[in-house]
Amino acid sequence: MSGPRDTDAALETLFHPFATGALAWPREGGALFLRARDGWPLHARPLPGLVAEQSYKPAFDALQRSGITTHGDDVEGTFPLVLVLPPRQREEARALFARALMHAGPSGVVVACMPNDEGAKTGQADLARLAGQVNVLSKSHCRVFWTGARSTDLALLEEWRVLDAPRFVAGDTLLSRPGVFAWDRVDKASALLMQHLPTDLAGEGADLGAGIGVLAMDVLARCKHVQAIDLYEAEGRALALARQNLTGRANVGFHWHDVTQGLSKQYDFIVMNPPFHAQSRADRPDLGRRFIEVAAQALRARGRLIMVANRHLPYEAILGERFAQVRVLADEGGFKVLEGVRA
Incomplete structure (x- = not known):
């Protein structure tokens, strides 16, 4: 559980709201982690029901070696919590935000984190456009932001979910x-x-x-x-x-x-x-x-x-x-x- 990913600032900041008590891990229903990466934050405390999705083979293998249930492609179902490490490519990131909200259902929480120099401010604004006002914390030159009371723009959700379609x-x-x-x-x-x-x-x-x-x-x-x-x-x-x-x-x-x-x-x-x-x-x-x-x-x-x-x-x-x-x-x-x- 140690190695180069222990210095993954975005991954560490993604879990910062849980460390500070700003967010609580779901008591039931588990959580989905999109574009998941392994690292010490996934093992610092129990994370019952965590399911990861990762299409990049080295990261997929690292998650599986750590004993985390991991899928290589689209996971189905809804979760009370959806974690996201969005990519830099904006169309792909917007489609991923739309997927995260769909997996969160009408009441689940979506939490995302991006480095400041890789579009964190833009990502925060995009999630807010889709879901309404978001909460924000900063740490280690990264920004973690998550949905509050949801006011999802359903028309925009439908538009963005296919932005990365083949x-x-x-x-x-x-x-x-x-x-x-x-x-x-x-x-x-x-x-x-x-x-x-x-x-x-x-x-x-x-x-x-x-x-x-x-x-x-x-x-x-x-x-x-x-x-x-x-x-x-x-x-x-x-x-x-x-x-x-x-x-x-x-x-x-x-x-x-x-x-x-x-x-x-x-x-x-x-x-x-x-x-x-x-x-x-x-x-x-x-x-x-x-x-x-x-x-x-x-x-x-x-x-x-x-x-x-x-x-x-x-x-x-x-x-x-x-x-x-x-x-x-x-x-x-x-x-x-x-x-x-x-x-």
Whole structure:
């Protein structure tokens, strides 16, 4: 129950009203925690009936390891208390506020917390627009706010609950939704990789951190000797979209998986646009390095890694350690496309 999440200021502030006595945990009926994360506040006192929902696999796994009942997708039913850690993306956050109020029923309390520099004031105003006046406390550069006597704007609730619904983007070629990475476009890094993708990739491959399936779709369209490709993605909402974008392809596998934990299969090639953020704004080059390590371990002899990254991220050293041959396929627009070949 200890680790890096013990310094999660938003999670700690979310439970501040309960620590001060401003709010009481429900005596019955339990509570739903949307976008839940594990940390010491969930274990500092009994929280009977707590149910968590989290679509991001590393956070989901951490909650389950702590013994918390956790679901990866939409939980059903109403609860007297709904806790929320809203995302930064505003349409997704507004849809989440609407869902929280629906799960709280006519009399339940919705409690949300956001860091001040990630839209706390805006989030507070949005919840107030939906539910009426809210109560507020501040702590650790975060703001926790919760509903009081409810005066829900039902028309606005109906409008906001579908703000993050899946829709076609990028010239109606991709199904996406607010909140997933680069949701309304093909991001520049992936576009550069696709521009310089070797067309002689063959055999069995994988896309690590596959998102909504953009790279995998391009590989299958351009590399005629690819027999199969597996998509690995930690964000369940993105993977569900990838399934639809690649529907009908018998040679595609989908894995809701934390790549940093390693892979259980071997491949002839791997493509990836690895993440360099987790669930915060801070750069995490260690994630990209770990993706490279996992890719090297999962590639067969002479297997190839084709990846793209921000130019400033220092990946060449670990590529040199893990691969017999490394070369730069492209370096432009602030991004670089790199190839590594196993011995």
